[in-house]
Amino acid sequence: MLWNTLILAMRAIRRNVLRSFLTVLGIVIGVAAVITMVTVGNGATQAVRDQIASMGSNLLMVAPGKTYGPGAEPAPNFKDADVEAIRTQIGNVQVVAPVTSKSITAVSQDRNWATAVTGSTADYFEAGNWELEDGRVFNEAEERAGKSVCVIGETVRANLFGQQNPVGSQIRIKQFSCEVIGLLKAKGQGAMGQDQDDTVVMPLKTVQRRLTGSQDVNRILISVRAGASIDAVKGQLELLMRERRKIAPDEDDNFRVLDTRQLVQMLTGATKILTMLLGAVAAVSLLVGGIGIMNIMLVSVTERTREIGTRLAIGALEHEVLLQFLIEAVVLSCLGGLTGIALAAAASVGLAGVMNVPFLFNPAINVLSFLFSGAIGVIFGYFPARRAARLDPIEALRHE
Numbered sequence: 001m002l003w004n005t006l007i008l009a010m011r012a013i014r015r016n017v018l019r020s021f022l023t024v025l026g027i028v029i030g031v032a033a034v035i036t037m038v039t040v041g042n043g044a045t046q047a048v049r050d051q052i053a054s055m056g057s058n059l060l061m062v063a064p065g066k067t068y069g070p071g072a073e074p075a076p077n078f079k080d081a082d083v084e085a086i087r088t089q090i091g092n093v094q095v096v097a098p099v100t101s102k103s104i105t106a107v108s109q110d111r112n113w114a115t116a117v118t119g120s121t122a123d124y125f126e127a128g129n130w131e132l133e134d135g136r137v138f139n140e141a142e143e144r145a146g147k148s149v150c151v152i153g154e155t156v157r158a159n160l161f162g163q164q165n166p167v168g169s170q171i172r173i174k175q176f177s178c179e180v181i182g183l184l185k186a187k188g189q190g191a192m193g194q195d196q197d198d199t200v201v202m203p204l205k206t207v208q209r210r211l212t213g214s215q216d217v218n219r220i221l222i223s224v225r226a227g228a229s230i231d232a233v234k235g236q237l238e239l240l241m242r243e244r245r246k247i248a249p250d251e252d253d254n255f256r257v258l259d260t261r262q263l264v265q266m267l268t269g270a271t272k273i274l275t276m277l278l279g280a281v282a283a284v285s286l287l288v289g290g291i292g293i294m295n296i297m298l299v300s301v302t303e304r305t306r307e308i309g310t311r312l313a314i315g316a317l318e319h320e321v322l323l324q325f326l327i328e329a330v331v332l333s334c335l336g337g338l339t340g341i342a343l344a345a346a347a348s349v350g351l352a353g354v355m356n357v358p359f360l361f362n363p364a365i366n367v368l369s370f371l372f373s374g375a376i377g378v379i380f381g382y383f384p385a386r387r388a389a390r391l392d393p394i395e396a397l398r399h400e
Contacts, residue, residue, distance in 0.1 A: 023296040024336030026289025027376065031340025031369045032347060034279050034286070038365045039348040041275025043357035058094075058224040059127060060234060061258045062086075062241065075254040077216035082244055086220065090236050092228035095123035098217040100207055106200060107172040108160040115156055117173065117200045119207025120221075125151075127221040135167040135182030138203050146205035151182035153197035171200075176210055178202065230259055286372065289336065290380035297329050297384035322385045329381020330374055337373030341366055 064075040083098040100119045166180045187196040352359040
């Protein structure tokens with residue numbers, strides 16, 4: 001009986017192909033939108049994790065000021081002595097890299113490029129998880145002497161040297177020339193949207209003497225040894241900085257210590273909330289599609305009143321008529337769900353490529369969306385099906 005009912009439902013759908021297509025269009029759009037939003041959102045979340053991982057593992061960043069951005073209260077920078085104190089007094093520290101930055105314009109022959117110079121030690125490359133594409137990093141003797149040598153990122157190379165190998169070339173920064181001794185491997189976009197490859201790295205003393213004119217350190221990068229407790233190192237670091245910056249017990253810190261785990265939680269939390277919001281908005285179209293199915297099924301019941309009356313008159317039971325129309329509604333919604341899944345797969349791959357995020361197939365959301373589309377057919381198809389089943393056979397046969 002169920003098989004015959006399914007055949008009757010499919011015949012009714014085939015009789016009005018265009019109307020059936022327009023009926024399920026809302027389901028198709030709803031399913032496709034939900035799956036696409038969730039899939040692309042998951043890809044964006046993974047991209048953020050990958051970008052933060054590229055900054056370095058087990059990384060702590062110490063910066064002056066309790067907050068960052070407009071309205072932040074000014075706070076004194078760090079000194080070289082603070083860096084040395086961290087290196088000697090904090091346990092389980094792999095490397096400590098002082099960092100100071102300055103926005104400059106780099107010039108090479110007839111090309112120039114506005115970028116940022118980062119002054120640090122060779123430990124900066126290990127702490128930041130940097131790898132060399134070519135050349136070398138500066139050595140300890142060059143650091144102590146404040147030599148005019150630099151290592152550049154891929155963006156700077158592309159804008160100053162095109163496709164040429166920059167190692168061994170000279171670039172002019174302010175009023176002095178700097179020899180390019182190394183080229184960094186490309187990292188791409190950072191967690192905060194910045195271009196990590198748009199950088200020129202020089203010895204700290206060179207930047208302090210020739211660009212900033214002070215011994216200040218803007219921030220300190222600390223790489224914690226593998227297996228060590230980052231929270232324990234962070235606690236020791238906060239106590240040491242409070243002591244060195246002479247902060248009273250009742251005063252707030254005038255510095256902040258960030259770790260990559262906090263960045264992951266903050267940024268991935270934001271992308272997950274945005275994904276859920278977009279998915280919820282897209283799910284509304286599923287309800288609209290369900291209303292469309294109910295509307296068309298009511299029209300179908302009206303059109304087929306004599307057919308229903310004939311079936312009831314020759315012995316069809318109410319639940320058989322109800323099942324016929326209910327199956328017809330479920331088949332329509334399931335066809336819409338399958339079409340929406342196929343459309344979502346194509347849209348997700350395309351958007352992932354455009355947004356430069358990984359495509360992560362999520363079986364759970366695909367199955368859930370299909371089941372939800374089927375449930376829409378049951379919920380919105382039940383009322384028209386019940387109306388058809390409760391028709392009076394005599395009145396139905398008189399219907400014109």
